[in-house]
Amino acid sequence: MKRRNFIQQTAATGAFIGLGGLSLSFSENTKKHITILHTNDVHSHIEPLGPNDPRNPNMGGVARRATLVEQIRAENPNTLLLDAGDIFQGTPYFNFYGGELEFKLMSKLKYDAATLGNHDFDNGLNGLLSQMPHAEFDFISSNYDFSNTILDGQTSPFKIFKKDGVKIGVFGVGVELKGLVNESLYKETEYLDPVEIATEMTRILKQEQNCDLVICLSHLGYEYKNESKISDVLLANQTKDIDLIIGGHTHTFLNKPTILQNLEGKKVLVNQVGCYGLYLGRIDFYLDNGNKVDSSGVSIGV
Structure with a gap:
């Protein structure tokens, strides 16, 4: 099948980060604390909004976010910083x-990974590729098949990070570009079904790679009036083994994660922090001997 062939061809780029990809065993009765920080739809907002902004005066800005991120990393060094797309425009x-500038500043903040949003194609594939050398972090895209484009090999379908012995698998899904982005900008990029891809990614990450946590970076949108249109809510309901969906695209602000049930009736956290870098999402996971025992989340004003 075309979908499976694409995954098999690209999965080799889904590399381990740290300790040569070797799995670590948990000490008996040792609890682990993992913090996930995230942004979405920053849309090139480098500076804070002005004092006369009618809704969010003086909020946001990369410098303030950097200070906040460093404070949290000092509190818990076992932290990942992720972005759910629409970095540009x-x-x-x-x-x-x-x-x-966006990629250089994200690198200064030591982002670990980002997925691609529709506006990240606004300067075309050539424009995106020309800026990628400025990004000292990974681009994770699971359901855009770039194999017939100049972006072939420039993204990974998943990445596995290690923090304090905890294996954290991250994959990414994006919105359908047709009808949303001019075809001349994304060219031969092929859109693959997000639910099918998420099902395959979670199988790889959970069953083959034995990840303790699985995170989806999504640029699908939180929820739509058209209930058949794929969204983060539907993705959570129609899949299994995802612990957290970090969303984007709809600029939805959640002051804390939504808790949903997956196909097996287990808890899935879904979070999105609006837009323009006004908020930083924070999710904390607590694990005991590799088993998730608790989680919490909040959106922090920047």
Whole structure:
């Protein structure tokens, strides 16, 4: 099948980070604390909003986010920083620098990974590729098949990170580009069904790679009036083994994660923190001997 062939061809790029990919065993009765920080739809907002902004005066800005991230990392060094797409487009910084500044600043903040949103294609595949050398973090995209484009090999279908011996598998799914982005910008990029891909990714990460936590970076959108349109809510309900869906695209602000049930009736956290870098999402997982025992989350104003 085409979908499976795509995954098999690209899965080799889903590399382990740290300790050569070797699994660590948990000490008896040792609890682990993992913190996930996340953003979405920052849209090239480098500076805070102005004092006269009618809704969010003086909020946001990369410098403030950097301070907050460093404070949390000092509190818990076992932290990942992730982004759910639409890094580009929204201020003159993108129009002038084409994404270079965004990627350089994200690298300064030591982002671990990001997925791609529809606006990240606004300068076309060539524009995106030309800026990727400025990104010192991984691009994770599972359901965009770039094999017939210049982005072939530039993204990974998944990544496995290790923090304090905990294996954290991350994969990414994006919104359908057709009808949303001019075809000349994404060219031969092929969109693959997010539910099918998520099912395959979770099988690989949970069953083959024995990940303790599985995170989906999603740029599908939180929920739609058209209940048949795939969204984070539907993805959570129609899959299994995902612990957290970090969302984007609909600019939905949640002050804490939504708790949903998956196919097996188990808990899935879904979070999204609006847009423009006004908030930083924080999710804390607590594990005992590799088993998730508790979780909590909050959106923090920047």
